[in-house]
Amino acid sequence: MSGGLVVLGWPQVGLAFVMVLVVLLLMVATRVGRRGEMLWACLRMTVQLVLVGLVLGWVFAHPSWWLTGLIFALMQVFAVATILGKFRGRLSLGLRRVVVLASTAGTTGAVAWFLFVVVGLSPWYEPRYVIPIAGMLIGNSMTGITLGLKALVDGMRENRDAIEDALGLGAAPRAAIAPLVRSAFESALMPTINSMLGTGIVFLPGMMTGQILAGVDPMTAIGYQIAILLGIVGAVGTTVFLALVLGARTYFDARDRLRDDRIR
Amino acid sequence: MPVFELEQVRFRGVLDIPALRIETGVTAVTGPSGAGKSTLLRLLDDLREPESGTIRHRGTDIREIPAIELRRRVPMLSQSPVVVPGTVLDNLARAHRLQERPDPAPDAAAEALAALGLTQDLDADAGVLSGGERQRLALARLLLLTPDTVLLDEPTSALDEDTALRVMGTLVRLLAAGGTDIVLVTHSSALVDACAEHRVVVSGGTARQAAR
Numbered sequence: 001m002s003g004g005l006v007v008l009g010w011p012q013v014g015l016a017f018v019m020v021l022v023v024l025l026l027m028v029a030t031r032v033g034r035r036g037e038m039l040w041a042c043l044r045m046t047v048q049l050v051l052v053g054l055v056l057g058w059v060f061a062h063p064s065w066w067l068t069g070l071i072f073a074l075m076q077v078f079a080v081a082t083i084l085g086k087f088r089g090r091l092s093l094g095l096r097r098v099v100v101l102a103s104t105a106g107t108t109g110a111v112a113w114f115l116f117v118v119v120g121l122s123p124w125y126e127p128r129y130v131i132p133i134a135g136m137l138i139g140n141s142m143t144g145i146t147l148g149l150k151a152l153v154d155g156m157r158e159n160r161d162a163i164e165d166a167l168g169l170g171a172a173p174r175a176a177i178a179p180l181v182r183s184a185f186e187s188a189l190m191p192t193i194n195s196m197l198g199t200g201i202v203f204l205p206g207m208m209t210g211q212i213l214a215g216v217d218p219m220t221a222i223g224y225q226i227a228i229l230l231g232i233v234g235a236v237g238t239t240v241f242l243a244l245v246l247g248a249r250t251y252f253d254a255r256d257r258l259r260d261d262r263i264r
Numbered sequence: 265m266p267v268f269e270l271e272q273v274r275f276r277g278v279l280d281i282p283a284l285r286i287e288t289g290v291t292a293v294t295g296p297s298g299a300g301k302s303t304l305l306r307l308l309d310d311l312r313e314p315e316s317g318t319i320r321h322r323g324t325d326i327r328e329i330p331a332i333e334l335r336r337r338v339p340m341l342s343q344s345p346v347v348v349p350g351t352v353l354d355n356l357a358r359a360h361r362l363q364e365r366p367d368p369a370p371d372a373a374a375e376a377l378a379a380l381g382l383t384q385d386l387d388a389d390a391g392v393l394s395g396g397e398r399q400r401l402a403l404a405r406l407l408l409l410t411p412d413t414v415l416l417d418e419p420t421s422a423l424d425e426d427t428a429l430r431v432m433g434t435l436v437r438l439l440a441a442g443g444t445d446i447v448l449v450t451h452s453s454a455l456v457d458a459c460a461e462h463r464v465v466v467s468g469g470t471a472r473q474a475a476r
Contacts, residue, residue, distance in 0.1 A: 161342065167311060168340035168415075169405075171362035172332055256331040257311055 005215055017042070059127045068125040072111075072134055076104050079142040086146050090153055092262045094250035098243055103145055106239030107138045114231040136207070136228060137235040140192065144236035145243045148188030152247055155180040156263050164258050173252040181244050188240040189233075196229055205229070265323050267291075267413050267445045268308050270471075273317030278303050281317070281471050284464065290436055290446045292460035292476075294453075295467040301449045302343060304464075304471055305415045308447065309340045321413075336363060340415035345402030347393065352377065352401065353386040359405050368408040376407040379438060380431050395422035403435055413445040425454055432459050 020042050027035045059067055080103050084096060091099065111134045115121045121129050156163070159180055166176035199205055204212075207228060211221035251262050268286040273279065279300045286308075293301050306312040307319060310331050319326050326334055339359065347355055356376065357367040368376075373386055380400040384393070393401060399422050406414050419435075420428035432448075436459050439446060450456060456463060456476065465474040 161344065162346045164311060165342040165346045166362050168309060168335060168342055169359040169362050170332060170336035170339055172364075175362050175364060253313070255310055255313065255327075257313060 005213065056127075056131065059131070063123070063125060063127050065123075065125040068127045068130050071127070071131055075134055075138050076107070079103055079107070079138050082142055083146050083149070087149070087153070090264045091149070092250060092264070094262070095149070095153075095247055098246045098250060099145065099149070102239050102243035102246060103138075103141060106242050107134075107141045107235055110137050110141070110231060110235035110238060113234070114227070118227055118231070132207075133228065133231070137231055140232045141235045141239040144188045144192065144240045147191070148184050148240040148244050149247060151184035151187045152180065152244055153264070155184060156251055160258070160260065160263055167256065167258060173249070173256050173258075176258075177248045177251070181248050184244055185240060188244075189236060192233055192236050196233070199225075199229065267322065267447070269320040269323075270307075271318045271320075273307065273314045273319060275300075275303060275307060275312060275314045278469065279307070279466075279471065280469055284471050285473065286447060286464065287462050288445050289461040290440075290448065290459050291462040291464055292456040293447060293449045293464045293466060293471075294451070294456060295465050295471075297451075299466045300469070300471070301466045302417050304466055305340055305417055305447065305449060309335055309338055309415055311335075311340070337412040338415060339406060339409060339411050341402055341406065341417060341419055343417045343421070345398055347390050347398050347401065350390060351387045352382075352384050352390050352393075355390045355401055356386070356405055356408060359409055372408060373404075376404040377401075379407065379434055380404050381427070381434075396424075396427065399423060400431055403431065407435070407438055410442055411444055413447065414439065416446065416448045418449050418451065420450070420452070420455065425452065428452060428455060429458050 020039070024035060024039065026032075027038070059071070080100050083099050083103065084091065111130075114133060114137065115130060116124060119129060119133075124130075163176045163180070167173070205225050208221045208225040211224065212218055251259055253259055266285040266287050268284075270281050270284040272283075273281045281304075293304060295301055303312060307314055308321075308326075310319075310326050321329065321334065321338065329337075346358070348358060353367075353370070353373055356373045360367055370386060377384065377386070380403055382397060382400050382404065384397075390398075390401065399419060403416075403419055420432060423431060432455055436446060448455075448460065460476060463474045463476050464471055
């Protein structure tokens with residue numbers, strides 16, 4: 001081995017499945033449930049990634065602005081659909097609109113800043129950069145919005161009386177709901193903050209590991225990783241902030257009344 | 265001029281009030297549980313929107329008064345007053361902070377506390393207060409506000425009758441001295457007899473003036 005890349009062939013990937021078999025046997029022996037679910041997840045992940053690999057291989061070989069744009073748009077749609085799906089019927093129409101706006105506008109801004117200002121990408125649609133970076137920023141924002149909105153929606157239900165008490169004392173809705181918005185923002189940002197604290201000590205992030213395995217100089221890989229983690233903080237922070245501030249407003253009407261019919 | 269006037273006010277099949285006047289002074293609102301007494305208070309403070317009808321506060325349609333300003337003039341104390349984590353002073357200052365005004369002076373805060381028979385220090389932890397002490401703490405907040413009118417939803421439900429009468433007697437006297445009118449939901453006939461000048465009965469889906 002001369003520092004180059006060890007290419008994993010299919011037989012070697014198959015050997016990785018042996019590790020899953022070991023876990024399955026352990027699960028059978030100890031009668032732990034969800035065996036089918038785990039096997040299904042492993043197989044589905046494999047198929048999904050093979051398909052993505054085929055698509056990405058083709059897309060990278062034929063870079064074009066419209067294809068990159070289309071994939072970017074599909075990611076956005078998928079992220080919004082995933083967030084909405086997590087809540088099923090618990091989001092009012094107003095909150096669903098906020099999800100669409102916060103997720104798409106927030107991540108588009110963050111991705112644009114990252115690619116065009118930080119990386120200085122040219123041409124702007126270079127899929128090798130746009131797709132993975134947009135994926136990381138959008139994916140993390142999606143998790144952040146889901147956590148933040150969950151805290152908001154649950155908090156509205158639990159603190160309905162306290163919020164109405166505050167309105168009765170002459171508070172503006174913004175002031176009445178501020179403690180709730182603050183704690184929702186914290187719970188949405190917590191995983192991102194924790195993962196930064198552990199980075200490099202507890203684990204090496206996936207993107208950096210991948211670049212190092214592919215033979216990139218560690219300092220280059222680290223530069224990218226630091227930038228992408230900061231980009232993730234920026235994207236998650238702005239999208240969650242938008243979602244919570246606009247989302248909180250949907251619980252009140254033009255006369256600053258708490259709309260109890262929107263609390264679910 | 266009455267403090268509040270209602271005309272043809274309907275709300276979600278809970279209340280249908282053809283006409284109601286709430287006069288200056290102390291008005292007790294009584295009636296069976298679940299009849300809509302709290303809902304009536306919320307309608308007066310524009311915390312709930314009636315399907316139809318008009319509510320006037322001192323002659324002005326409440327829809328013409330900015331909602332937050334209305335609630336600052338007419339603060340409402342909810343049935344289970346909120347005690348926020350922190351000191352007694354943090355809680356006395358809750359309304360001021362929610363209204364983004366400077367905290368009340370410590371002297372005035374201590375005075376309000378003592379007037380309602382609370383002996384705690386201003387920097388004591390409010391988390392250890394009993395239900396009755398919480399209610400009195402919440403009432404003491406109102407003494408620091410100099411409001412136009414106050415809406416009180418069962419403000420003494422956690423107090424024994426003697427304490428309730430004493431606390432409300434003091435509160436009414438101090439608020440009346442400052443020209444504040446009071447609308448008070450209560451189940452206590454002793455309290456009605458001792459404090460109220462007018463009475464409104466909420467039952468059978470409507471509200472009407474009644475003899476004391």
